[in-house]
Amino acid sequence: MSGEYLELISLDVWHIVASILNLLILTLILKKFLFKPVQKMLAERQGQVDQLYREAEDSRARAEEDKALYSQKLAGAVEEAEGIVRSASQRADRQSDEILADAHRRAAETVKQAEEEIEQAKKKAMDELKNEVAGISVQIAESVVGRELNGDDHRQLIDSFIDKL
Amino acid sequence: MDSINITGAKILFTIPVFGGIRITETQVNSWIVILGIFILCLILTRGMSSRGGSKRQVVAEWIVEQVTKLVKENMGEEFLPWAPFVCAILGLSAFSSLTALLGMYPPTADLNTIAGWSILVFSLITFYKIKTNGFLGYLKGYTEPIKIFTPFNILSELGTPISMTFRHFGNVVSGVVISTLVYAALASLSTLLLGWLPGLLGKIPFLQVGVPAVLSIYFDVFSSCMQAFIFAMLTMLYIGSAAKSE
Numbered sequence: 001m002s003g004e005y006l007e008l009i010s011l012d013v014w015h016i017v018a019s020i021l022n023l024l025i026l027t028l029i030l031k032k033f034l035f036k037p038v039q040k041m042l043a044e045r046q047g048q049v050d051q052l053y054r055e056a057e058d059s060r061a062r063a064e065e066d067k068a069l070y071s072q073k074l075a076g077a078v079e080e081a082e083g084i085v086r087s088a089s090q091r092a093d094r095q096s097d098e099i100l101a102d103a104h105r106r107a108a109e110t111v112k113q114a115e116e117e118i119e120q121a122k123k124k125a126m127d128e129l130k131n132e133v134a135g136i137s138v139q140i141a142e143s144v145v146g147r148e149l150n151g152d153d154h155r156q157l158i159d160s161f162i163d164k165l
Numbered sequence: 166m167d168s169i170n171i172t173g174a175k176i177l178f179t180i181p182v183f184g185g186i187r188i189t190e191t192q193v194n195s196w197i198v199i200l201g202i203f204i205l206c207l208i209l210t211r212g213m214s215s216r217g218g219s220k221r222q223v224v225a226e227w228i229v230e231q232v233t234k235l236v237k238e239n240m241g242e243e244f245l246p247w248a249p250f251v252c253a254i255l256g257l258s259a260f261s262s263l264t265a266l267l268g269m270y271p272p273t274a275d276l277n278t279i280a281g282w283s284i285l286v287f288s289l290i291t292f293y294k295i296k297t298n299g300f301l302g303y304l305k306g307y308t309e310p311i312k313i314f315t316p317f318n319i320l321s322e323l324g325t326p327i328s329m330t331f332r333h334f335g336n337v338v339s340g341v342v343i344s345t346l347v348y349a350a351l352a353s354l355s356t357l358l359l360g361w362l363p364g365l366l367g368k369i370p371f372l373q374v375g376v377p378a379v380l381s382i383y384f385d386v387f388s389s390c391m392q393a394f395i396f397a398m399l400t401m402l403y404i405g406s407a408a409k410s411e
Contacts, residue, residue: 006174006189008338012277014186019272019281022195026202026257031249033206037213038229041222044215 134158174275191275198260198272228252239398240405247404254282254397262337262389266381273337273392276330283326286400290325293407329399336392340384348377 006012137158174189209225232252236244261272272278295303307318 006176006187006275009276011280012187015189015191015275015277016281016284018192019195019278020285022199022278023253023257023282023285026199027250027253029199029203029206030252030256033203034210034225034252035229035249037210038225041213041215042226042229048215 130159130162133162137161174270174272189275190270191272191278194264194269195257195261195272195278197269198257198264202256202260235397236401239401241409244401244405244408247401251397251401254400255393258282258333258393258396259390262392263385265341265385265389271337271341271389273333273389274341276334279330279334279396280326282333282396283330286329286403287326289400290403290407293404297408325403329396333392333396336388340388344377344380344384347380351376 134155174191176187176189177193178188180186180188206225209221209228211221212219213222213225229248229252232255233245233248236248236251240247258273261278263271265271265274291303294306298306307315307322309318
């Protein structure tokens with residue numbers, strides 16, 4: 001066998017040392033150039049994923065909050081509308097009552113006035129009638145008596161006569 | 166017929182210090198493998214972003230995640246810092262064996278390479294045993310269950326790195342030996358069967374085409390990955406159980 005080759009099974013301390021060093025060196029290379037960068041990237045990714053989840057949770061919580069707020073507001077609005085309708089109908093009722101009362105009052109007034117007027121007209125007519133009757137009575141009496149009666153003198157008499165009619 | 170030589174690594178040159186350090190194909194090829202893995206790391210992790218994207222990044226993530234998972238399952242959560250070491254064993258072993266595909270001398274076919282790894286792993290096993298049980302507890306572990314077992318315990322302890330070494334070495338070397346034998350046999354067979362062909366045609370070993378490729382798929386590809394995985398698994402299990410033992 002040529003001296004250029006090692007035996008198939010041979011041990012050499014330096015070769016063993018070199019092999020150990022090679023393995024250690026490769027360990028360091030893999031640690032520094034493969035594991036560290038990949039683990040750093042994975043941690044970064046994990047961080048981003050966590051952040052996304054956190055943001056999603058936040059958004060959902062905010063949405064829930066908004067929803068609660070809106071439904072609350074909606075309920076308030078419905079109540080308010082009901083209130084408006086109620087107060088409007090109350091006002092309308094009140095107004096119609098007022099209008100009715102007013103109309104009743106005015107009608108009564110008119111009736112009263114009319115009655116008064118009638119009364120007055122009646123009284124007036126009565127007075128006129130009285131005077132006329134008195135006049136006529138005097139004339140009749142003059143013609144009957146044949147002399148002129150002093151109206152003033154007999155006025156009282158006549159009046160009393162008329163009143164007795 | 167050519168004589169068949171099955172040898173170790175070729176000695177390229179000798180550094181004349183400490184009584185001569187021989188630099189062989191094993192060393193050079195190991196460095197090539199390490200450099201290759203280094204460049205692969207750089208390529209895979211280049212332009213990596215947390216938003217994902219490139220296929221290279223997917224591969225890088227896959228490697229890291231698989232090895233991390235392996236370490237977590239076999240050694241436990243507290244051993245996660247060992248993931249790069251396990252990955253180094255896997256990568257160095259597999260790629261060293263796979264250099265055979267490029268016609269290079271696989272560094273894993275050199276006993277020294279595997280012996281180095283096994284010694285390192287054995288040191289770690291011992292370190293963790295002492296760390297877990299204390300030095301006295303570690304020594305006491307050899308006398309259990311009864312004192313008479315001490316020699317056997319020592320043997321079995323030493324057997325761990327030796328068996329790890331020879332399992333891996335034996336598998337790779339057997340591949341090399343069988344490949345060489347088959348190759349030589351095919352050459353002879355080719356000469357025997359087709360030697361009558363005129364001129365140069367008779368000297369071309371046609372039968373060497375194809376058949377070694379099939380063998381190569383088993384010995385170089387499958388066996389390489391298998392042995393790398395086995396060695397890494399044993400490393401994890403031994404160190405993991407060393408740290409857990411009472």
